[in-house]
Amino acid sequence: MNSVIVMVFWIVTFIVFFKGAFDMWREWRTTKQRSVLYFFIALILTWFWFNPYQLTALHPFVLMAYYWNRNRWMRNAMLVLVLVPFFIQLWFMARAM
Secondary structure, eight states, X not given: OHHHHHHHHHHHHHHHHHHHHHHHHHHHHHHOOHHHHHHHHHHHHHXXXXXXXXXXXXXXXXXXXXXXXXXXXXXXXXXXXXHHHHHHHHHXXXXXX
């Protein structure tokens, strides 16, 4: 049963990642807003945090922050709230090595 959950999680986050990346790229090319570009970069960076065996993926949260906050200030605040735990976790991993 665990393998089924992992596979479903992997497939869903894979689809979410590419759909979100395509939408962000298309919107950035039409609007040239920096916040859209920053979310696109955050989406790409958090893909490397994807771990289906621990059911860990930050990119769905990046997409939620992007789609639900069309206000630029809120979008930037959500970007910071998503990326800060990501970089803290990377720092802990680097210290543990």
